Amino acid sequence: MSKKHSPATTVIGIDIGGTGIKGGIVDLETGTVLGERFRIPTPTPSTPQAVAKVVKAVVDELSTRSNAPSDDAPVGITFPAIISHGVARSAANVDESWIDADVDEIFTKEIGRDVQVMNDADAAGLAEARYGAGQGVKGTVLVITLGTGIGSAFIYDGKLVPNVELGHLELDGFDAETKASASARERDELSWDEYAVRLQRYFSHVEFLFSPELFIIGGGISKRSEDYLPQLKLRTKIITAELKNNAGIVGGALQAAVHFKLTK
Structure with missing residues (x-):
């Protein structure tokens, strides 16, 4: 039209x-x-x-x-x-x-x-960059959603770089989302401490590749972020998404x- x-x-x-x-x-x-x-x-x-x-x-x-x-x-x-x-x-x-x-x-x-x-x-990433947790942040912001898989959005100076599939990075011989998604935690019956170990491996790898200014965590599991985010040791600031569903x-x-x- x-x-x-x-x-x-x-x-x-x-x-x-x-x-x-x-x-x-x-x-x-x-x-x-x-x-x-x-x-x-x-x-x-x-x-x-x-x-x-x-x-x-x-x-x-x-x-x-x-x-x-x-x-x-x-x-x-x-x-x-x-x-x-x-x-x-x-x-x-x-x-x-x-x-x-x-x-x-x-x-x-x-x-x-x-x-x-x-x-x-x-x-979701675009919304967080304009109105939510990434508002006004310069440089690279990575929005990572932990759910059935791992979704991702790459934002640079508020602009979207589309179709960046960071959930499909190969890590330790596996598709990353098969080990570090929220559904993987449930499938493998991981405690929050055990899940944090997998997330540490994933986010350390992504941090090394892209050196972002900020990680924003979304997905339903972000409501339980206090159970795992404090255990992650990263140079990059990591916070939960604000716009939720x-x-x-x-x-x-x-x-x-x-x-x-x-x-x-």
């Missing part, structure tokens, strides 16, 4: 996950979600056609609200995959038929609006607003 849009103060953001598709109306000034988020379970199987219909249903519900942006405003969408020029190059927790699918085109056609699609971890929605909306020049 690629029409010209008027400057906006709010944008709809949609965060697609393996179990749920949630969305909200984002205030671009503050990075907050206005009102309640709206969530629909991710369909099974999570094929492009099925997911697109759910995304449209979420957008339609949010569009009925009094503080919704105009009906032709673009929508920001996060997706659990490597996204290159709107095309999925992987598929994490969604149907493999998404690989090499033009995600941008599929959602644009279904919703009937311009969309901007990005990787879900990148969206809204980070994907906020980052997706922000990316759409920047891409379509609704905001800087």
Whole structure:
């Protein structure tokens, strides 16, 4: 569609996950979600056609609200995959038929609006850099999400370097996320002390490779950060994310607003 849009103060953001598709109306000034988020379970199987219909249903519900942006405003969408020029190059927790699918085109056609699609971890990182724990930090900020796998976002001077898959670094002969993710801790029944040893190995390696100014830890396990973060010995400051479960929605909306020049 690629029409010209008027400057906006709010944008709809949609965060697609393996179990749920949630969305909200984002205030671009503050990075907050206005009102309640709206969530629909991710369909099974999570094929492009099925997911697109759910995304449209979420957008339609949010569009009925009094503080919704105009009906032709673009929508920001996060997706659990490597996204290159709107095309999925992987598929994490969604149907493999998404690989090499033009995600941008599929959602644009279904919703009937311009969309901007990005990787879900990148969206969370962008949100933290603009509105959260990384706000105003110069140099390299690495946002690491510990969950089913390890997601990552690379921010430099507030700008996103997309699709940096630091969860897939090889470490001691293994894919790092198979040993240091939150799900690996549960699978291997590790105590917090034992888990901290694995995290130390992972973060020391990432620190050596990139010398970041700041690590920001996200994912559900960040709520228990007091059980493991104090045990990590790093040169780099390491803190927890501030936007919690809204980070994907906020980052997706922000990316759409920047891409379509609704905001800087």
